[in-house]
Amino acid sequence: xxxxxxxxxxxxxxxxxxxxxxxxxxxxxxxxxxxxxxxxxxxxxxxxxxxxxxxxxxxxxxxxxxxxxxxxxxxxxxxxxxxxxxxxxxxxxxxxxxxxxxxxxxxxxxxxxxxxxxxxxxxxxxxxxxxxxxxxxxxxxxxxxxxxxxxxxxxxxxxxxxxxxxxxxxxxxxxxxxxxxxxxxxxxxxxxxxxxxxxxxxxxxxxxxxxxxxxxxxxxxxxxxxxxxxxxxxxxxxxxxxxxxx
Numbered sequence: 001x002x003x004x005x006x007x008x009x010x011x012x013x014x015x016x017x018x019x020x021x022x023x024x025x026x027x028x029x030x031x032x033x034x035x036x037x038x039x040x041x042x043x044x045x046x047x048x049x050x051x052x053x054x055x056x057x058x059x060x061x062x063x064x065x066x067x068x069x070x071x072x073x074x075x076x077x078x079x080x081x082x083x084x085x086x087x088x089x090x091x092x093x094x095x096x097x098x099x100x101x102x103x104x105x106x107x108x109x110x111x112x113x114x115x116x117x118x119x120x121x122x123x124x125x126x127x128x129x130x131x132x133x134x135x136x137x138x139x140x141x142x143x144x145x146x147x148x149x150x151x152x153x154x155x156x157x158x159x160x161x162x163x164x165x166x167x168x169x170x171x172x173x174x175x176x177x178x179x180x181x182x183x184x185x186x187x188x189x190x191x192x193x194x195x196x197x198x199x200x201x202x203x204x205x206x207x208x209x210x211x212x213x214x215x216x217x218x219x220x221x222x223x224x225x226x227x228x229x230x231x232x233x234x235x236x237x238x239x240x241x242x243x244x245x246x
Contacts, residue, residue, distance in 0.1 A: 050190035101230035
C-alpha cells in the first residue's frame with residue numbers, strides 16, 4: 001500500500017510539473033509576441049533574399065565625394081538640390097520638368113550603434129521586453145558584427161517559429177527577429193546582399209527604387225537610387241563597384 005502511494009505521489013508530481021512547465025512556457029511565448037495588430041507575414045516577405053552578389057572594385061576618373069565615401073560621378077546632368085554633412089541629393093529632370101531619376105546619399109546611424117546604446121531607441125520597438133544584455137547576447141551568439149550581418153541573420157531566421165519546447169533564449173530571439181522586421185527595417189519587396197570589395201545590402205522597392213546601405217568599419221551610408229527605368233540592376237552594380245573610402 002505504501003508503495004502505491006509513492007507511485008501515485010510521483011505521478012502527481014510529474015503531472016503538476018508538466019502542467020507548470022506548459023503554463024510557464026505558454027506565458028513566455030505569449031509575453032514575447034508582437035502585440036500590435038499587424039500582419040507579420042507581409043513584412044517578412046519583404047525580407048526575402050532576391051540574390052547575393054559580389055562586387056569587384058573598378059576605378060573611375062571622376063568621383064562624387066560624400067564625407068569619406070567616393071563614387072563615380074555619373075551625375076553631371078543632374079541638379080544637386082541639397083548638400084550638407086548628412087545629405088547629398090541629385091535630381092534629373094526631363095525637358096518638360098518631370099522627374100526622370102534621383103540619386104540620394106546620406107550618412108545614417110547604424111542598427112548596431114542603435115542596439116548597443118545604453119538607452120537605445122530600439123527599446124521602444126521591443127516594448128522594453130528585451131534588456132541590453134538580451135540584445136548583446138543575441139548579437140554575440142549569432143556573430144553579428146555590423147548591419148549587413150543583421151540583415152543576413154534576419155533573412156535566415158524570419159520564418160522560424162517557437163513552441164513550448166523551445167528555451168527562453170530562443171523565444172526572445174524569435175521576438176527580436178519579428179520585431180526588427182516589423183518595426184525597424186524598411187519594408188521593401190526583397191533584399192540583395194552585397195559582398196566583395198563593397199559590403200552592404202540593398203532593399204528593393206517595387207522595381208521603382210533601391211535603398212542601398214554600405215557598411216564600412218563602424219559607419220553606415222545610405223545610397224538611394226530612384227526610378228529603376230534609369231537605374232537598372234546592372235547600372236546600380238556598376239556604380240556601387242566604384243565606391244572607395246578615403
